Amino acid sequence: MSTRAVLEVIALGAEDAVAAQAGGADRLELVTDMAADGLTPPVETFAAIRASVDIDLRVMLRLADGFAAGDVPRLVRAATELRTAGADQFVLGFLDPDGCVDLDAVERVVAELDGCAWTFHRAIDRAADRDALRKQLADLPGLDTYLTAGSATGVDDGLPTLLREAALRGEPGYEQRVLVGGGLRLAHVPTLLAAGVDAFHIGGAARPGGWAEPVSASAVGEWRKVLDARS
Template sequence: MSKRAVLEVIALDAEDAIAAQAGGADRLELVTDMAADGLTPAVATVAGIRGAVDISVRVMLRLSDGFDAGEVSRVVRAARELRDAGAEEFVLGFLDADGEVDLGAVERVVEALDGCRWTFHRAIDHAADRDALRKQLADLPGLDTYLTAGSAPGVDEGLPVLLAEAARAGEPGYEQQLLVGGGLRLDHVPRLRAAGVDAFHIGGAARPGGWEAPVSAEAVREWRRAVDGVRG
C-alpha cells in the first residue's frame, strides 16, 4: 500500500487552519495578501496557528510581489523572527532579472533556516531553465519539495512537464517531492496520481466563496477524497 498523498492548503489565519485540518489537510501553507500571490504573514498569525492546529505549517518567506528577493537581510530577519515564533518549515524561491535562480539570496535565507525543511515555490514555473535551477539547488540543506504547476499559466498547460518530471523522480536534482498546485482541478488528480505524483496544493479551490471567504472544510474534504482515490 502506497503512503497517503499529501494535501496542502493555503491558510491566511487560524480559522482557515482549523477548517483545513478538519477537512483532512496534511499541511498548511501560511501566507498573507493573496492579491500579491502570497507574502510573509505576521509573527502573531504564525504563533496563533501553531496553537490552533497540530498539522505541519509551511510559512512563506516573500516580502513583495514577484520573484525578486529584494533586500535579503530583511528576508533573513523575517525568517529568524518566524522561527522564534515557532515556525519550523518554510516556502521560498527567488529569481534574478534573467529568470535564473538567485542562488546567493536563496543560500543566505537557507543558512538562516539552519536545517529547517522548505519548499521552493512556483518561481520554478517562471525560471529560464527548470532543469538547471533544480541542479543548482540540489545540495541545499532542507529543500524537500518543489511547488509547481509545470508552467507559469497553470496545470492545464504544465501537465506534460509535470508528468515528465514525475518520471524523473530520484534522479539528481529530482529527489524532492513534486507538490502540484496552481490552477489545479479535481479532474487533473487521477492522471497525476497515476504518474506517481503524491502531493497536491490548493488555495482558491478550498474557498468556494472566494478569497474573502474562509476555507471550507467540506471543499477540503472533497479534495482529500480525490487525492486518496476515493470515489463519490
C-alpha cells in the first residue's frame, strides 16, 4: 500500500497558509523575511496562521541571515513565546565559523522545546562534514527531519548526495526523514520518490508570481497531484 508523500510549503502569513492547505499541503514552514532566507516570524503571525488552518506548522527559529546562532538567549526567548502561543513544531540549525554544528546553541534551544518535533534545516548543506553533523545530533530529543537540497547550490547539484543519504535511512545518524527542498523542481520528484524520499518542501515553486505574491493554491495542487500519482 502506498503512503502519501509529505508536501511542506513556506508560509509568510495567513493568506499563504489558507492557499497552501487548499492546494493540498500537509505542513507549513512559517518564516518571515525571505530576503534573509527565512527568519523567525512574530508571535502574532504564528497565531493568525494557527487560527486559519488545521495542518501542521513548523516555525523557524533563526534571527539573521547566515547560519550562526547569534543571540542564543534571544532565540530561547522566541521559542518560549511561540510555545506559549501554541507552537509545537520548529525548524532550526546553527553552524560555527568552521562549518561544524554549533552543538551548544542547538542544545540550548532544543532544551527549551522540551521534546517538540523539529527540523534541522539547510545549514546541513553548508556543513563541513554532513555525516559528522548527523551523528552529533542523532540523540537530540525531537529531531525527526533534515531539510536539505544535498548541496548549498540546490537539488540539481545535490541529487547524488540526497540519493546516497536516502539509501542510509535507518542507520546511525540517518534515522530522520529526508525533506528535500532548495531549488526543487517537479522533474526531480520521480527519481527522489524511487529512492524512498517521501517528503518535499517548496517555497518559490508555490508562488508563480514571485515572493511578492501569495502562495497559489493551484501551484501547490500541481505538486500534490504529481506526488499522489507517483507515491
